[in-house]
Amino acid sequence: MKLRALAKINLGLDVTGKREDGYHEVRMVMQTIQMYDQLEIKESKEPGIRLTTNLPFLPCNDGNLVYKAAKLLMDEFDIRQGVDMNLTKFIPVAAGMAGGSSDAAAALVGINRMFQLGLTKRQLMERGVQIGADVPYCVMRGTALAEGIGEKLTSLPGVPMCYVLIGKPGINVSTKFVYGNLHLDEVTEHPDIDGMVEAIRNHDLYGITDRMGNVLESVTCPAYPVIDEIKAQMMKNGAVNAMMSGSGPTVFGIFDDPDKAEFARDQLKISGLSKQTFLTTVSKPGGTKYGKK
Structure with a gap:
């Protein structure tokens, strides 16, 4: 299956405080735009996760959020089959557009569909926050108010x-x-x-x-x-x-x-x-x- 991982912009970004654990409290208005990376996922008879990308400087192991997201679900649901994943990047890297988080969200959605895990969007978002603060929003998409460390989301028109x-x-x-x-x-x-x-x-x-x-x-x-x-x-x-x-x-x-x-x-x-x-x-x-x- 092929999935699109959409980029985001922040229409508004406020930081209201710093927590004891080092994270900052934020209030942001997030917006997805029609720019995307493409993630291709195939089932494999060989166990494990294999990831390739079009950018040679990106890691293809658990240093990549796509790998981390796939592993999270496959470990939780004890999935024995393997997956081959190919990530084609178009969203600029290290650019403030949540490219990596959106790629991870696409991996969560894709693994959930491929192995018919039956998780709802809300359940995927709950798991996404373990990977990164922007991942739940990238599962949700659209226009949203993000609060807390970015994980408390209110959908907007x-x-x-x-x-x-x-x-x-x-x-x-x-x-x-x-x-x-x-x-x-x-x-x-x-x-x-x-x-x-x-x-x-x-x-x-x-x-x-x-x-x-x-x-x-x-x-x-x-x-x-x-x-x-x-x-x-x-x-x-x-x-x-x-x-x-x-x-x-x-x-x-x-x-x-x-x-x-x-x-x-x-x-x-x-x-x-x-x-x-x-x-x-x-x-x-x-x-x-x-x-x-």
Whole structure:
């Protein structure tokens, strides 16, 4: 079977505190987009898990979340048959777009289907949190409010149809570095997550984009000025708003017009600021009502 593992962006990302176990408490609005990795799974007569990928630098053992997810279910249900898995990556790696978490979610869904384990989506999400905080959301998909360490999820209506320009500069950013250098007492601006949720419920695209914000930019942008340069380039070329996704370094711009989005994509490629550039849309949009701008 072939499965699609969708990328995500954070329309809003706030960090509200740090727990004793070192994890940060967050409030985020998550959105899947039409960009995906592909995971192919085949049953094998040989026991065990064999994983291959199109990127030579990715591990193909339990250092890979796909392997870890498959092993989790196969151990729990004592599955003796083996599986051959091939992962084709398109989502940028170490980019703040949950590529690895989404791949793991696809593996959970695939193993559940292939061996007819009968687990519900909710049960897969409960197991997913053992692999990573973003995995339950990647099983769920769509538009959601994420709280706690990201595992407490509330499904929201789809955001209005819009165009999403993705620009990843030629750098990788460590999530550990970003959270390790986040000083919450110095953060003066927090995104209005409640207001964004209300705008989503009202299908108000501009109400959503006006409230976009990511407190992690306070760490990543000063360390990597190219992020602000890409944001400025997108805004200059017609983005309704632009922001860094997750812990970065990927920037996304939201556009309400496909022609503007295509022009901005071409200009971003010419600028050389972005090493990987994609134009796509949100997945599961909730209509086309835009509100007022």
